[in-house]
Structures are given as C-alpha cells and as structure tokens.
Amino acid sequence: MITVDGLRKVYGDFVAVHGSTFDVEPGEIFGVVGPNGAGKTTTLKTLAGLIEPTAGTVRVAGEHAGDPETRTALGFLPEESPLYEDMTARSYLRFFADLYEVPRDTADQRIETALDDLELEHRDRRLGDVSKGMKRKVAIARSLVNDPDVLVYDEPASGLDPLTTNYVLEYVRELADSGKTVLFSAHNLYHVESVCDRVVIMNEGEIVARGTVDEIRADHGETSYRVFTTVPVEGSDPDGDRHVSVVDSMDAVEAVREAAADAGGEVADIRTRESTLEEIFLDVAGQPMPGSRRIEPGSDSPTAAGNQEGDDRADAEVSPEAGE
Structure with a gap:
C-alpha cells in the first residue's frame, strides 16, 4: 500500500532524510518514531504529497505520492491542525467534502458516521468554542471525508487528556481493523507500542531500527x-x-x-x-549517531559537522498544509 525506496530530502546543505526505505502493508498501523529533528515530519509530509523528495521514490497505492490522484486516496492529519473556528463541525467537514467533490448525500452520511464513531458532541457549535479534544476529533473526521485507503497521522493524540487519548488510539486501531492503512507518529512510545504493528526508529535522518516491537526488542533490547x-x-x-x-x-x-x-x-x-520500547529508543536514538547531516559544498555526502535543526528547519521551508 505504501512503498518508500531510498527517500532523501535535502534543504540547501542540510540532509533532512537520508535514504529511508520501508513498506507498509494494507490494514497495517506502521509507526515512525524518533527524537525531535529525526526526519519524521519530513517523511510524513512527503508521503502526504506536501513535499517533493530530493531523491528516491514514494508510492501510495501504487501511485507517486505527489500525484493529484493519490491525494484522493489519502487522509493526512498534521500534528498542528488549526480549524476554521467560525464554522461548525458539520459545515467544516462539508466544506472539505466539497473540495474532494464528494456528492452531498454521500458526504453527509460519511460525516455523521465519523462523528458518531468519534462520539463528537456539539456538532453545530462554533469550532472556536469547543475543547481541544473535540477539535482533534473533527480533524480526524476531516481526514476521512474522502474515504481514503491510507491515513497519515502525525501525533494524532497530541496535547489530549488521557481519556481522549485512549479513545483516539482505539479509534485508530478500529480504522486499521476496517482495512485502512495507517502511518502513525507519536512521541509517547507507550502509545506506539500499544497500537502499532511495526515500527521504524529514526535518528538524524536515518532509520536506525525497524520491525515489530518484539523484533526490535530482540535486536536491540535486553x-x-x-x-x-x-x-x-x-x-x-x-x-x-x-x-x-x-x-x-x-x-x-x-x-x-x-x-x-x-x-x-x-x-x-x-x-x-x-526492555521497553522507550528504553530501546533512548539507547539507539538518545545519543547522536555517528556522522552528520550537513553537506560540504560540491559534495553529496554528510561531513563531520553536526546539525540539530532537523524537522524544525524542514517545516520552515515547506508550504502550509493543504486546505488550512
């Protein structure tokens, strides 16, 4: 369903992602974790078609991630997802359904189903007047209005209280059980360990561990x-x-x-x-990996100079989220 082969993204003299390769199977929840600046957000935005790779290929459902047709088969939830606060949940979701050219009857049915599944109340209240948890649920519902086969979720439970967090994670699991493919990133490694089928750990733009949690524990844990x-x-x-x-x-x-x-x-x-996944994470990604991510002038390989900017720099150089 998702194929990433040799993904490389360079901003000027800085390598944000260096040669990532992985596959995500249909119906799988695939976790991408790493410290700040590891290249996670750049990877997810490339999959969502918001960033063009410098090298390598990224395919979603057999098509290039940047193709317009691909976006109709994909739902993206960024870590920060501001909503149009003067709209209600229903009007906001209908607006995005119109952007995807979903017929109104179909859109209304999908919207009500998603809001029911997410147990979202106050559907006709201004989004500026509802809680952060409800806003996050609306953002998740927005990612589903086009009925995508692939979902790319960057920190879906970011900033939520424990009860809402657990609900969101359970809902992500239900989406995968219904046949959707989910690429999932989270800083809370307990969430990753509890919901993901397979995981890659990134550090300084490279994948440093991969597999099921049990496989990673066998390879890197104690x-x-x-x-x-x-x-x-x-x-x-x-x-x-x-x-x-x-x-x-x-x-x-x-x-x-x-x-x-x-x-x-x-x-x-x-x-x-x-070892827990968090302990393994701290072991394999808690310290800077050998090498660097800065390119010497006239060279296409990193030098020994360090750089900690990571995804912060990448985020500063890409366009705002589509539709936001």
Whole structure:
C-alpha cells in the first residue's frame, strides 16, 4: 500500500532524510518514531504529497505520492491542525467534502458516521468554542471525508487528556481493523507500542531500527531475570525474607538455583524483565549517531559537522498544509 525506496530530502546543505526505505502493508498501523529533528515530519509530509523528495521514490497505492490522484486516496492529519473556528463541525467537514467533490448525500452520511464513531458532541457549535479534544476529533473526521485507503497521522493524540487519548488510539486501531492503512507518529512510545504493528526508529535522518516491537526488542533490547531464593547466594541482595539475584541468561538462572540448593535452600520465584520500547529508543536514538547531516559544498555526502535543526528547519521551508 505504501512503498518508500531510498527517500532523501535535502534543504540547501542540510540532509533532512537520508535514504529511508520501508513498506507498509494494507490494514497495517506502521509507526515512525524518533527524537525531535529525526526526519519524521519530513517523511510524513512527503508521503502526504506536501513535499517533493530530493531523491528516491514514494508510492501510495501504487501511485507517486505527489500525484493529484493519490491525494484522493489519502487522509493526512498534521500534528498542528488549526480549524476554521467560525464554522461548525458539520459545515467544516462539508466544506472539505466539497473540495474532494464528494456528492452531498454521500458526504453527509460519511460525516455523521465519523462523528458518531468519534462520539463528537456539539456538532453545530462554533469550532472556536469547543475543547481541544473535540477539535482533534473533527480533524480526524476531516481526514476521512474522502474515504481514503491510507491515513497519515502525525501525533494524532497530541496535547489530549488521557481519556481522549485512549479513545483516539482505539479509534485508530478500529480504522486499521476496517482495512485502512495507517502511518502513525507519536512521541509517547507507550502509545506506539500499544497500537502499532511495526515500527521504524529514526535518528538524524536515518532509520536506525525497524520491525515489530518484539523484533526490535530482540535486536536491540535486553532481557534480565530476577531470581528470588530462600537463602543467600553469591551476588544476591536481601529482599524482605528472601534474597534476589539479577542475571541475564537462563544458564545463570540455573547457576543460582544450584547455588541455592547447595546452601540448603531453593528458588522461590523468577521474574523476567524485558526492555521497553522507550528504553530501546533512548539507547539507539538518545545519543547522536555517528556522522552528520550537513553537506560540504560540491559534495553529496554528510561531513563531520553536526546539525540539530532537523524537522524544525524542514517545516520552515515547506508550504502550509493543504486546505488550512
């Protein structure tokens, strides 16, 4: 459904995205995460057809992302999505349905269905007078008025309270279950871990880890075992009326068991701990990666000079969101 092959975006002497390649399958929620300036927003805006790539290809449903026909098959939700505050939810969504040339009867049915699914109240109140959570729901409904097959959501739960956040995430899952393909970015890695089928982690314009959360954890995470024994063994610490040893392999667990048995005791409990996606993220993307993103004059490769501007610079050099 989405194919990104060698995506590269350069602004002057700054490389915002460097050679990204990934595929997103139909009905999948695909997460793109990384620190500020990693290239996430540039990647999403390129997929949405708002930015032309410097090199590489980006296809959505088999067509180039920038083709006008592609936009009819895609819904985009930017992180910041100001609405026309003098309009009501209904009038605002009808306006965008007209831009997509959706017949009025079809548009009204889609709008009411989306607003029902999102449990949005006050549909005829000025958007300037409703809460941020309701505005975000209207923005999500706007991304659906053309009934797209592909949804590109940049921080869909940005700034929302926990209850509304959970609702939005559940709704994203329902959209994927209905057959829509969702490209999803979020700073809250618990949200990513809970909703995404696969993930790429970006840092300084490059993909540094990819796969399911379990695959990324296997490749980049750590597993430890807390072994509780009824008697002290070498390397253990007191823990109430028991003793705990922290080890990193099942062979070590067995060694603790044998040591406890030799001392006249036994293993009372074993608890496994795996790295969270956030811990892995901090490990692979929390520090600057080797190399750089600035291009020497006359060269097409980064030098050793660092640059932390990232997507902030990219955002400053692209047009405002279509229709906003």
